[in-house]
Amino acid sequence: MCGIVGYIGPKQAAPILLDGLEKLEYRGYDSAGIAVCDGDDVTISKAVGKLANLKAKTDNGNSITGTKGIGHTRWATHGKPTENNAHPHCSERFVLVHNGIIENEEALRRKYLKNAEFYSDTDTEVIAHLLQKFTDDGESTAVAIQHMISEVEGSYALAIIDKNDPDVLYAVKNKSPLLIGSGDGFNMIGSDAMAMIAHTNNFYELNDKEYVVITKDSVDIYTCYGKKIERNTYVAELDVSDTEKGTYPHYMLKEIEEQPTVIRKILKEYSDDDGELTIDPDILKDIRSCDKIYIIACGTSYHAGIVGKQFLEKISGIPTEVCIASEFVYNMPLLSKKPLFIFISQSGETADSRAVLVKVKEMGYKTLTLTNVKGSTLSREADHTLLLYAGPEIAVASTKAYTAQVAVLAILAANIKNSININLNYELSKVSNVIESICDDKDKYSMLAEDYLKDSRNCFYIGRGIDYYVCLEAALKLKEISYIQTEGFAAGELKHGTIALIEQNTPVIAIISQENTNLNTRSNIKEVKSRGAHVMTISTKSLSAQKDQIIINDVHEILTPLVTVVPAQYLAYYAALQKGCDIDKPRNLAKSVTVE
Ligand code: F6R
Numbered sequence: 001m002c003g004i005v006g007y008i009g010p011k012q013a014a015p016i017l018l019d020g021l022e023k024l025e026y027r028g029y030d031s032a033g034i035a036v037c038d039g040d041d042v043t044i045s046k047a048v049g050k051l052a053n054l055k056a057k058t059d060n061g062n063s064i065t066g067t068k069g070i071g072h073t074r075w076a077t078h079g080k081p082t083e084n085n086a087h088p089h090c091s092e093r094f095v096l097v098h099n100g101i102i103e104n105e106e107a108l109r110r111k112y113l114k115n116a117e118f119y120s121d122t123d124t125e126v127i128a129h130l131l132q133k134f135t136d137d138g139e140s141t142a143v144a145i146q147h148m149i150s151e152v153e154g155s156y157a158l159a160i161i162d163k164n165d166p167d168v169l170y171a172v173k174n175k176s177p178l179l180i181g182s183g184d185g186f187n188m189i190g191s192d193a194m195a196m197i198a199h200t201n202n203f204y205e206l207n208d209k210e211y212v213v214i215t216k217d218s219v220d221i222y223t224c225y226g227k228k229i230e231r232n233t234y235v236a237e238l239d240v241s242d243t244e245k246g247t248y249p250h251y252m253l254k255e256i257e258e259q260p261t262v263i264r265k266i267l268k269e270y271s272d273d274d275g276e277l278t279i280d281p282d283i284l285k286d287i288r289s290c291d292k293i294y295i296i297a298c299g300t301s302y303h304a305g306i307v308g309k310q311f312l313e314k315i316s317g318i319p320t321e322v323c324i325a326s327e328f329v330y331n332m333p334l335l336s337k338k339p340l341f342i343f344i345s346q347s348g349e350t351a352d353s354r355a356v357l358v359k360v361k362e363m364g365y366k367t368l369t370l371t372n373v374k375g376s377t378l379s380r381e382a383d384h385t386l387l388l389y390a391g392p393e394i395a396v397a398s399t400k401a402y403t404a405q406v407a408v409l410a411i412l413a414a415n416i417k418n419s420i421n422i423n424l425n426y427e428l429s430k431v432s433n434v435i436e437s438i439c440d441d442k443d444k445y446s447m448l449a450e451d452y453l454k455d456s457r458n459c460f461y462i463g464r465g466i467d468y469y470v471c472l473e474a475a476l477k478l479k480e481i482s483y484i485q486t487e488g489f490a491a492g493e494l495k496h497g498t499i500a501l502i503e504q505n506t507p508v509i510a511i512i513s514q515e516n517t518n519l520n521t522r523s524n525i526k527e528v529k530s531r532g533a534h535v536m537t538i539s540t541k542s543l544s545a546q547k548d549q550i551i552i553n554d555v556h557e558i559l560t561p562l563v564t565v566v567p568a569q570y571l572a573y574y575a576a577l578q579k580g581c582d583i584d585k586p587r588n589l590a591k592s593v594t595v596e
Contacts, residue, residue, distance in 0.1 A: 001027055001028050001075040001077070001099065001590045001592065001593055001594045001595050002027055002028045002072060002073065002074050002075050002087075002098070002099035002100075002191075002590075002594075003021060003023075003024025003025065003026075003027035003028060003072070003073045003099065003190075003191045003192075003195065004024075004070065004071065004072050004087075004097045004098070004099050004157055004158075004159050004178070004189065004190070004191050005017050005020035005021055005024065005070065005071045005072075005159070005188070005189060005190050005191070005195050005196075006069070006070045006071070006097075006159040006169050006171065006188060006189030006190070006214070007020075007067075007068065007069055007186065007187075007188050007189075008067070008068040008167075008168075008169050008186065008187055008188075008214060008215060008216045009067060009068075009183065009185055009186020009187065009216045010067060010185055010186065010216065011067060011186070012061070012062075012064075012065065012066070012067065013036050013037075013061075013064075013066055013067050013068055013069035014034060014036050014058060014061030014062070014063075014064040014065075014066070014069060015060055015061035015062060016061075016188075016199070017034045017036070017061065017069050017070070017071035018034065018051065018054065018055055018058070018060060018061045018071065019198060020071065020188070020190060020195035020196060021034075021051050021054075021071045021072070021073045021195070022051055023192075023194040023195045023197075023243055024073050024190070024191055024192065024194070024195045025050070025051050025073050025585065026394055026395075026396055026584075026585070026590065026591040026592070027073060027075065027099070027191060027590050027591060027592050027594075028073050028074050028075025028076075028590045029049075029050050029051065029073060029074075029075070029585050029590075030048070030049070030074050030075060030076050030081035031046065031047065031048045031049065031073075031074045031076075031081045031082070031083065031085070031086035032046070032047060032050075032051045032053075032054045032071070032072060032073045032074065032086065033045065033046035033047070033054065033071065033072050033074075033086045033087050033088050033097075034046075034054070034058075034061070034064070034069055034070065034071040034072075034088070035069055035070050035071075035088040035090075035095045035097075035161060036064045036065070036066035036068070036069035037066050037067075037068045037069060037161060037163075037166060038065045038066030038067075039066075039166060040163070040166065041066070042095055042161065042163060043064050043065075043066065044088055044090070044095065045057060045058050045064060046083045046086040046087075046088075047083065047086070048081055048082060048083055048086065049081075050585070051073060068161070068166070068167075068169060069161075070088060070095070070096070070097050070159040070160075070161060070169065070189070071088075071097065072086070072087035072088060072097035072098075072099075074086055074087060075590040077101055077123070077595055078101075078121055078122045078123045078124075079120060079121025079122050080121070084119065084120050084121075085120045085121055085122050087122075087124060088161075089120060089122060089124045089125045089127075089128050090128050091116075091125075091128040091129045091131065091132035092132055092163075093131070093132055093135060093162060093163050093164060094128050094131045094132060094135075094160060094161065094162060094163070095128070095160070095161040095163065096124070096127060096128055096131075096158050096159065096160040096161065097124075097158065097159050098122075098123075098124040098127060098156055098157070098158050099155075099156070099157040099176045099177075099178075099191055099594060100154060100155030100156040100157060100174070100175065100176040100594065100595065101123060101154050101155055101595045101596075102123035102124070102126055102127065102152055102153070102154040102156065103153045103154035104151075104152065104153040104154065105123040105126045105154075108126050108130060108151060108152065109126060111151075112129075112130060112133050112151075113126065113129050113130065113133065116129040116132075116133070123154075127148060127152065127156070127158065130144075130148050130151070130152070131144050131145070131148060131160070134147045134148065141162045141164075141165065141170065142211075142213065142222070142226060143226070145160075145170060145172060145211050146211070146222075146224055146225065146226050148172075149172065149174070149209050149211065149224040150224065152174075154174075154175070155174060155175035155176045155351065155594060155595065156172065156173070156174050156175070156176055157171075157172070157173045157174075157176035157177060157178035157191060158170075158171065158172045158173075159171050159189045160172070167215050167216075168213060168214065168215055169187075169189065169214045169215075170211060170212065170213060170214070171189045171206070171211065171212040171214060172210070172211040172212070173206045173207075173208060173209075173210060173211075174208045174209050175208060175351070175354070175377075175594075176191075176349075176594050177191055177192060177349045177376065177377060177592070177594065178190075178191060178206050179191075179192065179193055179196070179203045179204065179205065179206065180203065180204040180206065180212055180214065180219050180221075181193070181196035181199065181200045181202065181203055182200060182202045182203065182204060182219055182233050183199055183200040183202070185216055185217065186199070186216050187214045187215070187216060187217075187218075187219055188200065189212075189214065191592075192373075192592075193236040193238055194238065194243045194392055194394075197236065197238050197239075197240055197243065198240050201235055201236045201238065202233040202234075202235060202236075203233055203234055203235075203236055203375075204219055204221065204231055204233050204234075205231070205234065205375055205380070206221065209223070209224040210222065210223060210224070210229065211224070234375065236374075236375075237374070238392070242391050242392050243392050243394065250395065250573070250577075250583045250584050251394040251395040251584045252395035252397055252399060252481070252569075252573055252583050252584055253573060253583075254395075255393055255394070255395055255399045255400045256399045256400070256439070256566065256569045256570060256573065257439050258390075258391065258400050259399065259400050259403050259432075259435045259439075259566065260432040260433070260435045260436045260439070261432075262389065262390045262391070262400045262403060262404050262407075263403065263404075263407055263428055263429075263431055263432035263435065263562070264429070264432050265389045265390075265391075266388070266389050266404060266407050266408060266411070266428070267425060267428055267429065267432075269387070269389045270408075270411050271425070275425065276425075277411050277414070277415065277424055277425055278415065279386070279411065279412055279415040279416075280384065280386075282384065283368060283384045283386070283412075284415055284416060286340060286366045286368070286383065286384070287318070287340055287368070287412075287416050288416060288417075289338070290318070290338050290339060290340035290366065291319070291336045291337055291338045291339070292318070292319045292320065292321065292335075292336035292338075292339050292340075293312055293318055293319070293320040293321070293339070293340050293341075293342055294320075294321050294322075294323060294328075294335070294339050294340070294341050294342070295308060295309060295320060295321070295322040295323065295341075295342045295343075295344060296323050296325045296328055296341060296342070296343050296344075296353055296356045296357075297322070297324075297325060297343065297344040297345060297353060298324060298325050298326065298345075298350055298352050298353060298593070299398070299476065300346070300397075300398040300401070300402050300473060300476060301344040301345050301346060301350075301353075301398075301401075301402075301405060302322065302324055302325075302344075303402065303469060303470075303472050303473035303476065304344055304402050304405035304406050304409065304473075305322040305342075305344050305405075305409075306322045306469045306472070307406050307409065307466060307469050307470070307561045308320070308322070308342075308344070308405070308406065308409035308412075308413070309321075309322050310465075310466055310469075310558065311409050311410050311412075311413035311414075311558065312409070312412075312413050312416070314420065314558060315410070315413040315414055315416075315417070315418060315419060315420055315422065315558070316413045316414070316416035316417040316418075316419065317417055317419055318416065318417075319336075321333065323356075324352075325350065325352035325353040325355070325356050326352040326355075326596065328356050329352065329355045329356045329359060329596075332359075339360075339365055340365065340366045340367070340368065341356070341357070341360050341365055341366070341367045341368070342367075342368045342369075342370065343356070343357055343367065343368070343369045343370070343371075343378050343382060344369075344370045344371075344405055344409075345369065345370070345371050345376075345378050346371065346372045346373075346388070346390075346393055346398055346401035346405075347371070347372070347373055347376060347591065347592040347593075348369065348371035348372070348373040348376025348377060348378040348379050349373070349376055349377050349378065349592050349594050350378070350592070350593050350594070351593060351594050351595050351596045352593070352596055353378060354377055354378055354381070355596055357369075357378060357381055357382060358381075361381070366383050366384075367381075367382040367383050367384070368382055368383065368384040368385070368386065369381075369382040369384070369385050369386070370385075370386045370387075370388060370405055370408055370409070371385065371386075371387065371388060372387070372388040372389075372390050372391075372392075372393060372401050372404065374387060386408055386412065387408075388401060388404035388405060388408055389404065390403075390404040393591075394584070394591075395583070395584045396480070396481075396584060396585055396586055396589050396590065396591045397477055397480055397481050397572070397583075397586065399477075399569045402473060402565065403435075403562050403565065403566075406561055406562055407428060407431075407562060410424060410428070410558075410559065411424060411428075420558070422556060422558070427555065427556040427559055428559070428562075430555055430556075431555050431559055431562045431563060434552060434553045434554075434555050434563050435562070435563060435566055437553055438552060438563065438566045438567060438570075439566070441550075442570055444550070445550075445567055445570035445571050445573075445574055446570075446574040446577075446578075448536060448549060448550070448571060448574075449570075449571050449573075449574035449575040449577075449578060450574070450578055452507045452509070452534055452536050452571075453478070453482065453484060453507055453571060453574075453575040453578075454575055454578040454579060456484055456505075456506070456507050457484065457485065458484060458485040458486065458487075458501070458506065458507075459475075459478060459484050459485070459486040459487075459506070459507040459508070459509065460475075460486070460487055460488075460489055460494070460498075460501075460502075460506070460507070460508045460509070460528075460533075461474045461475045461478075461486065461487070461488045461489065461508075461509045461510075461511065461568070462488075462489050462490070462491040462494060462508060462509070462510050462511070462521065462524060462525075462528075463488075463490075463491055463510060463511035463512065463517075463521060464490060464491050464492060464514065464517035464520060464521050465514050465516075465517055466513070466514060466558070466560065466561055467491075467511040467512060467513055467514055467517070467521070467560070467564065468488065468489070468490045468491065469561065470511055470560075470561045470564050470565050470568070471488035471489065471509075471511055472488035473488070473561075473565055473568070474486075474488060474509070474511070474565060474568030474569075474571075474572075475487055475488035476488070477568060477569055477572035478568070478571065478572040478575060480572075480586050480589060481572055481573070481575075481576040481581055481583055481586045482572060482575040482576040482579055482581055483579070483581065483586075483587070484575060491510065491517075491520070491521045491524040491525075492520060492524060494524060494527070494528065495524070495527060499527065499528065499531065502528050502531045502532060502533050503531075503532055504532035505532060505533075505534045506528075506532065506533050506534065507533070507534050507535075507536065508525070508528045508533040508534070508535045508536075509535075509536045509537075509538065509568070509571070510524070510525050510535060510536070510537045510538070510539075511537075511538050511539075511564050511568075512537060512538070512539040512540070512543050512544075512548075513539065513540045513543065513552075513557070513560035513563075513564050514543075514557060514560070515542075515543060515557065518543045522545070525537065536549045536550070537549055537550070538550040538552065538564055538567050538568070539551055539552070540552050540553075540554050540555070540560060540563075540564075541553055541554050542554050550567045552564065552567070
């Protein structure tokens with residue numbers, strides 16, 4: 001949540017900062033701001049709403065001179081999205097941008113800042129005043145930052161300007177993501193690599209409670225005690241074009257249609273020289289010696305996790321429990337004797353999941369992260385990582401990361417123990433072809449969205465077993481981008497209460513891909529139809545009925561979540577489009593949720 005950038009070098013900083021913020025807008029978009037230094041002068045410009053407003057206000061940054069600056073795109077946590085609360089925040093000497101939450105801000109105000117005058121409702125302003133106080137008391141900026149790290153509790157990625165030092169930018173990190181981009185004669189700060197990739201693909205990773213002193217020619221990393229750390233850069237395997245929309249009107253549509261390629265890429269990346277799908281033997285050893293797997297995730301990744309449970313239990317025979325990270329961390333179930341934890345996270349930065357990772361690591365348990373972002377916090381801090389190879393996912397609503405998570409979980413399960421003798425290489429190749437054929441039919445989903453969803457207040461997805469798990473994901477997609485109140489429901493459970501909500505023309509979308517539940521779900525369809533529901537059915541060919549609206553070519557029965565979800569992604573996309581919603585940046589949301 002919130003994105004930060006910084007630049008110091010020979011070029012005009014403001015346009016570079018605004019370009020970087022554009023790449024970070026997925027992290028929050030209720031207001032934005034930049035601060036640029038031209039010698040001793042610091043110009044701060046802020047605007048409420050999307051970044052486009054700040055761009056318009058500053059002529060795309062061209063109206064602000066100076067070659068050093070910092071920028072921020074906000075997802076409000078403390079205080080409304082107003083210009084006053086937008087970052088950068090400042091005290092007399094310091095100007096800074098912040099991603100994260102300061103948990104002990106009240107205590108800090110009482111202890112150190114009784115005389116400070118606050119102008120905003122943010123926790124961030126406390127840091128600006130704190131640095132001011134410590135330097136006023138005689139500390140150097142570096143020592144004041146060390147002091148700040150020792151006092152502040154919570155999460156923070158900060159980019160800091162000290163007005164007394166025109167040649168330096170400072171950056172600090174604890175629990176929130178932050179990278180330093182290193183170039184020839186310039187350096188950058190960014191919440192992720194995408195914000196800087198147009199300028200460099202060399203990055204320094206930072207660990208918690210480290211701070212960095214950055215000039216245009218140097219990057220010096222220090223521990224919170226001021227000890228210099230030697231660290232090499234790494235090269236990010238990212239392409240600028242990965243982060244562009246190309247000819248697509250929205251990132252979400254592009255990402256939906258990238259899914260066949262993503263599955264093929266996963267097959268390539270996980271194949272050995274003989275074309276066998278393999279997983280690192282150390283990971284398999286740890287998993288085979290555990291007595292139960294706990295999957296920890298949030299949102300869409302949680303939905304991939306519950307599909308993964310089916311794979312781990314039905315293909316490899318390992319008992320698996322799937323837990324919502326924010327619930328698990330404060331209400332841990334009774335654990336088995338030798339648990340292993342799998343974290344699923346597109347971004348690898350989700351604070352709720354990380355809180356669990358920190359806790360179970362303290363308890364000494366083995367951990368594995370499935371993530372799309374190499375070098376992300378959850379990847380670095382777990383014992384093992386499996387990458388998703390989905391490429392940057394920029395639309396806030398997750399699509400290709402979900403299918404990548406499900407595919408990698410299937411490969412993992414079959415490698416642990418392939419008790420159903422599934423030929424995953426063959427079956428997943430087939431899946432990618434079937435997704436391609438689903439994508440060829442998109443005009444149909446547009447018409448169905450118009451007919452069933454566009455003018456609806458609410459909607460139900462129903463299914464049984466693995467289809468029910470897809471219904472949960474399908475419902476999340478529809479509600480988060482079209483704002484139609486949608487529930488994913490176990491088809492058989494509807495009659496135990498919720499069927500009372502079915503009225504004339506309530507849309508009910510049934511997913512049918514499992515032979516053993518086909519007839520039962522079809523009975524449930526009759527029940528809702530006879531109460532007025534407007535029913536649409538998504539079924540696989542071998543189980544289809546003549547009037548089913550969406551019929552998908554068959555894939556292996558256990559892999560159907562990879563294909564049945566795709567029409568649901570399209571239906572959500574088109575419903576949102578027809579309602580005029582902001583598809584890639586739905587209201588109130590941010591992609592990388594780095595606060596608990
Ligand atoms: C929904 C969506 C979210 C994320 C969730 C976890 O479309 O994208 O529900 O799945 O915030 O994020 P990650 O996977 O980055 O941990």
